[in-house]
Amino acid sequence: MHSPANGPQWRLPTQVIALQEPLLQGNFPLPKTFPSGSLESVQAYTDGKANRAEEGALPMLECEYDLILQGGHVIDPANEVDGVRDVAIAGGKIAAVEPDLPVDRARKVINVAGSLVTPGLVDIHVHAYGGYSGWLFPDEHALPNGTTTVVDTGSAGWRTFKEFKATIINRSRVRVLAFLNIVGRGMLGPEVENNTEDMEPEPTARCVAQYPEWLVGTKTAHFQQPGWTAVDRTIEAGRLCGKPAMIDFAPRPERSYEELILKRMRPGDIHTHVYAAHIPLLDDQGRVQEFMWEARRCGVIFDVGHGTGSFWFRRAVPAIDQGFIPDSISTDMHKYSILIPQATMPPTMSKLLNIGMSLREVVRRATLHPALEINRPDLGTLSPGAGADVAVFQVEEGEFGFVDSGRARMRGTQRLRCLMTLRDGEVVWDLNGLAWQDWRDAGEYGVLNQYGEDLRKPRPAGPEAPAGATKSCRP
Numbered sequence: 254m255h256s257p258a259n260g261p262q263w264r265l266p267t268q269v270i271a272l273q274e275p276l277l278q279g280n281f282p283l284p285k286t287f288p289s290g291s292l293e294s295v296q297a298y299t300d301g302k303a304n305r306a307e308e309g310a311l312p313m314l315e316c317e318y319d320l321i322l323q324g325g326h327v328i329d330p331a332n333e334v335d336g337v338r339d340v341a342i343a344g345g346k347i348a349a350v351e352p353d354l355p356v357d358r359a360r361k362v363i364n365v366a367g368s369l370v371t372p373g374l375v376d377i378h379v380h381a382y383g384g385y386s387g388w389l390f391p392d393e394h395a396l397p398n399g400t401t402t403v404v405d406t407g408s409a410g411w412r413t414f415k416e417f418k419a420t421i422i423n424r425s426r427v428r429v430l431a432f433l434n435i436v437g438r439g440m441l442g443p444e445v446e447n448n449t450e451d452m453e454p455e456p457t458a459r460c461v462a463q464y465p466e467w468l469v470g471t472k473t474a475h476f477q478q479p480g481w482t483a484v485d486r487t488i489e490a491g492r493l494c495g496k497p498a499m500i501d502f503a504p505r506p507e508r509s510y511e512e513l514i515l516k517r518m519r520p521g522d523i524h525t526h527v528y529a530a531h532i533p534l535l536d537d538q539g540r541v542q543e544f545m546w547e548a549r550r551c552g553v554i555f556d557v558g559h560g561t562g563s564f565w566f567r568r569a570v571p572a573i574d575q576g577f578i579p580d581s582i583s584t585d586m587h588k589y590s591i592l593i594p595q596a597t598m599p600p601t602m603s604k605l606l607n608i609g610m611s612l613r614e615v616v617r618r619a620t621l622h623p624a625l626e627i628n629r630p631d632l633g634t635l636s637p638g639a640g641a642d643v644a645v646f647q648v649e650e651g652e653f654g655f656v657d658s659g660r661a662r663m664r665g666t667q668r669l670r671c672l673m674t675l676r677d678g679e680v681v682w683d684l685n686g687l688a689w690q691d692w693r694d695a696g697e698y699g700v701l702n703q704y705g706e707d708l709r710k711p712r713p714a715g716p717e718a719p720a721g722a723t724k725s726c727r728p
């Protein structure tokens with residue numbers, strides 16, 4: 254276990270996020286908009302009322318907790334936690350993150366000593382809908398890798414979002430959010446994506462405003478025509494709906510990257526693919542360009558967006574050596590990036606870890622930062638009252654190799670491997686079967702849930718339980 258020495262002192266998690274604090278290195282104030290339209294709900298998190306309300310609705314019986322993940326090394330940047338803690342879950346929410354919680358008050362205890370425990374990862378660049386030919390249904394690649402929230406980046410536009418929601422978002426176990434493409438029909442190939450006629454800020458912004466629970470901003474990508482039309486209309490749509498724009502950009506003689514990040518993008522807008530070969534991040538001597546630092550100071554966000562073509566060690570290593578680390582880590586997950594470059598979150602995080610970022614910074618940029626970038630301070634955190642989205646990793650030590658988008662190899666000695674993923678308190682991925690009962694004790698044939706209860710039988714306790722029934726704690 255790679256254990257960052259001398260983490261900050263544990264303090265009671267009284268706040269999810271100090272919203273007034275500067276967010277990233279760019280030192281810009283956080284946009285103060287909340288997606289579910291409810292400042293109260295965020296405030297409820299910050300003062301713990303959400304948790305108490307939940308307890309009121311579903312009174313605890315004998316057991317205070319449904320589950321305790323015991324003895325893992327917890328890194329929860331939102332609460333500045335970095336050390337051995339137990340994580341207790343009740344009613345699908347985080348109930349407590351403290352040392353030595355009373356295990357006899359839990360229905361189930363899973364020992365995760367020696368493992369790393371983090372908030373469920375937030376991957377703000379995936380492709381999860383059929384407009385883009387490389388799209389993948391997100392559950393299969395996200396949940397086995399500790400990712401509990403994915404953000405589709407522009408696969409759908411305002412004309413196609415309804416179908417995306419009906420066919421993918423509503424059917425996924427992983428939380429699926431989205432940046433809406435400025436192209437009304439979404440990512441349907443060059444002919445459609447280069448048609449400026451279908452890039453309309455107003456209907457795009459209206460659609461984002463209509464679905465605030467799912468749509469976190471606007472997106473442009475793959476624009477191969479001259480000029481700024483795609484970028485400007487995407488940012489205009491973002492301005493109209495009060496959300497960030499995510500920009501995938503190809504510089505051309507008449508439109509420079511420098512102009513994009515210094516003059517066109519707003520504080521809080523996100524450039525994805527920062528370590529791509531086509532982005533002039535470094536000068537001829539391999540130094541990080543002054544305009545990169547300047548844009549960062551102005552609040553432009555720089556995201557990884559690994560993909561099959563956009564993460565090059567030849568860019569990332571010198572930049573990170575000079576301190577230009579990414580604000581957020583994302584995969585650009587699709588059919589091709591999942592294979593040779595292994596762009597899912599744990600390998601991408603492992604690459605950055607082996608380049609030299611600390612484990613703590615890597616976790617921060619895969620949880621708290623992306624959640625803040627999309628204005629969702631309720632995600633990427635283990636604050637009591639937050640939904641119990643949790644990831645458990647093994648930090649393997651050994652001789653490993655990693656591949657980038659240029660098909661170049663980097664050796665490394667540390668590798669993150671996801672052991673377990675919980676979504677709203679339910680174990681949805683469990684590499685070693687830690688949550689489940691030994692088969693010799695499993696009784697007659699029946700499917701057992703993570704608490705060892707037979708799913709064929711009525712639940713032993715709950716609001717509708719027969720009189721006298723109780724929720725049984727561990728012996």
Ligand SMILES: [Zn+2]
Nearest residue numbers: 378380406585
């Ligand atoms: Zn992409």
